[in-house]
Amino acid sequence: MGWAKLLCSRQFDPETTTRALQTIERNARLQTQLIGDLLDVSRILRGKLSLEVLPVNLVSPIEAAIETMRLAAESKSIHLETTIEPNVRWVMGDPGRLQQVVWNLLSNAIKFTPEEGRIEIRLDTVGNQARIQVKDTGKGINPEFLPYIFEYFRQADSSMTRTQGGLGLGLAIVHHLVELHGGTVSAESPGEGQGATFTVLLPFQKRDSRPDEPEDTEAESSCTAPSTLDLQGLxxxxxxxxxxxxxxxxxxxxxxxxxxxxxxxxxxxxxxxxxxxxxxxxxxxxxxxxxxxxxxxxxxxxxxxxxxxxxxxxxxxxxxxxxxxxxxxxxxxxxxxxxxxxxxxxxxxxxxxxxxx
Missing domain, CATH: 3.40.50.2300 (Response regulator)
Structure with missing residues (x-):
């Protein structure tokens, strides 16, 4: 709001104006995310959160989530390493919600991984399930907190001096979305300062069907080049x-x-x-x-x-x-x-x- 007020009251050079607009957009996206999380929790508690289910190639939501979070990782010089096993069978699910699962796990990993750290995103097969893993070299999880990590509004550090923002909802939403897909999610960590690994298991679809076209789940990225779509004559x-x-x-x-x-x-x-x-x-x-x-x-x-x-x-x-x-x-x-x-x-x-x- 401070930058918006300044932009309304005076002229700045292009570099300052761009920085101001990026700050406004970044914080608006954060606010949208927080509101979206609160709405999702409200739907979950009322049993009103539903899925639009169709055959999904998990590569698409994973790649879309990675692309969305790439700038955040680059700003901390975090190396993203992706390993995708070929020919992983498709699952039945909601592409947008599956992207939300990966996005939340990746966002959480970036938040708690120090500069020049490493995050590995892996897709492979375990038995009759697809496995998505997000492994980081971040601050890790205290063993005493690990059993509560997927609870609503729970944060390992809830003090007034904590260094990370958020409401403690992202992982709780991940847990519920994965369960709605008939899967499981778990967290492991050797301890504080030793990183963490989140594992999602999703059952393969029973029928080997394919949609005619893959779902386009890529989110609109920040400060992209202008769209060339033309509505001439409409x-x-x-x-x-x-x-x-x-x-x-x-x-x-x-x-x-x-x-x-x-x-x-x-x-x-x-x-x-x-x-x-x-x-x-x-x-x-x-x-x-x-x-x-x-x-x-x-x-x-x-x-x-x-x-x-x-x-x-x-x-x-x-x-x-x-x-x-x-x-x-x-x-x-x-x-x-x-x-x-x-x-x-x-x-x-x-x-x-x-x-x-």
Whole structure:
């Protein structure tokens, strides 16, 4: 927030501006991670965390997690060593959640490994199970704490002078996600200062089926080169009652050559359809006076030439699996959770318009 305030009040040289923006993004990602962990724990405790299960080649989520954490490792001069046994059979699971498992284990290892340390990520086979191991040369685990390492809000050092942040949720979430996949996770350490090894075992799928295309689970990396996706000629109606979100999305879409009309209320957006037929509707769900579901029901009653069959994207903070299903049942073709991944949004728009044509 300090850097944001400075950027609003004065001009800096490009190097300082870049450093400020990187700091803002890094901390926003940390905040998003903490909130995401808290939401996951809430879902777990209520028994509401579900998986979207399909055949998964574990190489994909492992490589995506490594790529996401590579910069963090490089900033501490930590050497990442990957060993992947060829022809490891596929498992049945949720690609995104499996990436989250590896990401959490790798993030934990980087956090507790000193500079110029080493982390080994291994994928191989043990009996009829796939084994993922993350082994580090970090500070290790006290034998007295080892039995509690996968409990919620538990940290080996919970003092006010501890050197590491976090809420003590990452490993607890890993434990629950692995169990949901029918697997097990364990931790070993010779003792403090001697590193640690986390081992995940996942059962192989019973049928040797393959999806037509591998899941793309790679997360949007920090400060990447601008996307080259082109929305030239597409007319987009955007509805969101939050000004900051509306302005950012309008700017993003126009940067990729789309024509955009944005509205803060559902009623105004509905009126626009008769005069300005759009190729895509992007709508928030929770809005004052009239929500996104009601707006889409009204639009679906219009003739086709007035936008009645327009592809619609629900872009909302209501991010539970039941919320996604409710949006699809209401007639939205896609459901994207806030905070929006810009590349995912652009790809979704192009996918829907191609299918429409």
């Amino acid at each position: 007319r987009i109606v955007l509805v969101d009652d939050e000004l900051d979100t509306r302005e950012f999305l309008s700017f993003l879409l126009r940067q990729h050559n789309a024509e955009v009309q944005s509205f803060e209320a559902a009623d105004s957006a509905f009126t626009a359809f008769a005069e300005w037929p759009a190729d895509i509707l992007i709508s928030d769900i929770g809005m004052p006076q009239e929500d996104g579901y009601s707006l889409l029901r009204r639009i679906r009653k219009l003739p086709t030439d007035q936008g009645g069959t327009v592809p619609a994207i629900a872009l909302t903070a209501y991010a539970r699996e039941e919320d996604r299903q409710k949006a699809l049942d209401a007639g939205f073709q896609s459901h994207l959770a806030k905070p929006v991944n810009s590349t995912e949004l652009l790809n979704t728009i192009l996918h829907l318009t191609r299918n429409q044509s």
